Amino acid sequence: MPDFLAAWLDQNEIFTAMTLMEYWDGMVTTVQLVFLCLVIGLLFAVPLAILRTFKNPFVSGPVWLYTYLFRGTPLLVQLYIIYYGIAQIPGIQETFWWAIFREPFYPALLAFTLNTCAYTTEIIRGAIVSTPHGEIEAAKAYGMNWFMRMRRIVLPSAARRAVQAYSNEVIFMLHSSAIASVVTIVDLTGAARNIYSRFYAPFEAFTFVALCYMLLTFILVFAFRKLESHLLRHQRPARS
């Protein structure tokens, strides 16, 4: 270890093993929260996006309304409505749901999932709508039915067009997850806020957490770049 680093570590009172463990636990919570909401959100977004492309307004209308409401309001307001609102639903305290939603983690997960699902639905819808018509005609000419066309032609081709916008959404979600700390969840930001108030050291506490988020962001950017080049490998120029 370089001398100056050792000297600095010797005289600092903030970054002890205990606070580092607190940051680590916070990072685990953040990653869990973001990973779960993204996976669940994506699972629901694909069928919703397909419904959203239907011509029948009674099918596509409700999906449009859902995405419009959740994209037009701040995530913080959605989180407050769900976090404070669930406890006020009459009779919920007697059901088994109460055991789940009493923990702040699950209302936050619900709010984040609903939010990211709305954005992802619109991203996938955009990709489905912009499928070149020739691809669909060709699939029809081969005698594929609607379901097979969706599964073999439209969705794989849409996934390639959606991955860039989706990677932005994933990074956005990682950053938005910081607001989980306002409903008493000790995620990365929550850990930083605890450490700030214990030592009254805002620069150290928040700069360190900013670096943690940056690390996570760059890992995600790198992973998506790999995924993108994998999905778009047929477009790579041929090696001469």
Next chain:
Amino acid sequence: MLDLKGYGPALLDGAVVTIELAFLSLALALTLGLLGAAAKLSGSRLAVGIATFYTTLVRGVPDLVMMLLFYYGGQVGVNMLSDYVWEAYGIDFFFQFDPFISGIITIGLIFGAYMTETFRGAFLAVETGQIEAARAYGFSRWHTFRRIMVPQMLRHALPGIGNNWQVLLKTTALVSIIGLTDMVRVAEEAAKAERMPFHFFIPVAFVYLALTAGSELFIKWLDKRANVGVAQGNQ
């Protein structure tokens, strides 16, 4: 009719704070965006380096973390400065770091980075022939920028500015966390005091919805005006 239990005026004041904050942050973001784009396109290695560092940093750090750093860190910074000034010069000076100012600075800085990318793309979309023609007419660099580049790049920048504005508007809700009494803060206090979360948060959500929907219409109108005289492929 909606009964706001006497919190109506406070909520309205909060809405005004939200809108003020959004516009002032937008002004800062547009300024920083233009400066950032100018730096990125300047060709000077130092300027490009600084601008790239700025945009990368902002995209890696959550807005809330940055806001907390500016707000709490700003206060500690001011305290340290005032201690120093007192000891060195015997001047007593102190001010409370304002959540409103920290909100504007943070949101402006964050969206300045996004605007940088928007403006950079828009400037690159202006045909080089236009710039060459301006130089051939003897326009100075500043003249070319103001008379040729800016009017033509605005058309390309508008959709991006519109998107950023919509996100910015929703980001302003975060200032309630550092204690500014905006709409969300008032609604939170009212909801806790009256134990009626839906009653207060849903109207606030609808105000945000109205703001975003209104801006959407306005941006569409602006876009139509900016594109007058441009033949579009889809028409």
